[in-house]
Amino acid sequence: MEQVLEVYCRPYEARHPVICMDEQPKQLIDQVRMPVPARPGAAAKEDFEYVRQGMCVVWMFVEPLAGWRATPVTLRKTAMDWAHQVREVVEAPRYAQAERITLVCDNLNVHRLASLYEAFAPAEALRLARKLELVHTPKHGSWLNMAEPELSVLTRQCLDQRLGQMERVSELARKWAEARNRRQAGIDWQFRTADARIKLKYLYPKIEV
Template identity: 45%
Template sequence: MEDVLDLYAREYDPSRPVVCFDERPCHLISDVNDRLPTEPARLARYDYLYTRHGTINLFGVVEPKTGRVDFEVTERHTKLDFAFAMKRLVDELYPQAERVLVVLDNLATHSKGALYEAFEPTEAHRVARKLEFHFTPKHGSWLNAIELEFAALTRQALDHRIGTSEELERVVGVYGKLRNERGRPIDWAFTSETARAKLSRLYPKKPTDQT
């Protein structure tokens, strides 16, 4: 926990950006009947009936110090999907960085080994050398700042039925563009010192003095 919190407390360094990564499922749902449009003094109305079109994956990245976000829609979230997401992080999102410090959870697919399953060894090694993983503790996914972005995205952009992956890409693309234009960093106030005070029960107890 303190390893992740210390990352958030670092001074901003564009050559070694700290980014938070995770994925979340998105259920594709469409209306059965056409919606009734808005009218004066009346909101738009829609039928409670809907059609499911399966589940799709959404990768999310946020850089807490700058507020920069990026979202990518994929069919699945396998090891190969993770590997390509990490390559994109290195080559497209942060090509000038010496190393990207990534906060993520301990999901089985989140490993540098996935790079060697997706790419030739030389390419996998090149990408792996630019990545430094920092894992949140078990049951500590709330320490990953991307969860704040997913919550905001859900409230502000995914609060309606979305039936296709193309529509999902459009919605998260618009949200991401507006978020990046505003450029508001995340004000992370929970520090290691705060943790030691509020979560003292989780720390090892000091041995009692023997007389």
């Protein structure tokens, strides 16, 4: 826990950026009948009946101190998917000069450097691994990942509606991210190590003197 919180205390350094990542499923749902939009004197109407069109996965990569995020969308969240999304971040033009990227993620079993070796040739996997420092949140403390509240904002502001095609989800998530990136919307993280020692003292070992 303290490792994650100490990472958040690091000052901004373009050569050593800190990026938080997470992902969430999104159910694809189509309308059976077109909804009726609101008009003066009448509320919007939406039929309760819908059609399931499967699932997709919305990824979140956010650099809190720089006010940047990326929101790719895929069909699955396998080790291969994670590896390819991480490579996209490592090779992004904004990180061309980065010497090492700290990636904060939860303990999902695919969030491991070993996933790079499942997806790429050994030389390429090693090249990417050398650019990464993985920091995992505690097993029952994934809420310490700043990507979680950012995903919540994306859902509430953009994706909390019936969307039947993955392409539409991808388009809306991309436009949302571009708008927030233009504003350089950051994250004002207030939870510190001292707070953890007080509020989560039950997680700390008890040393008998």
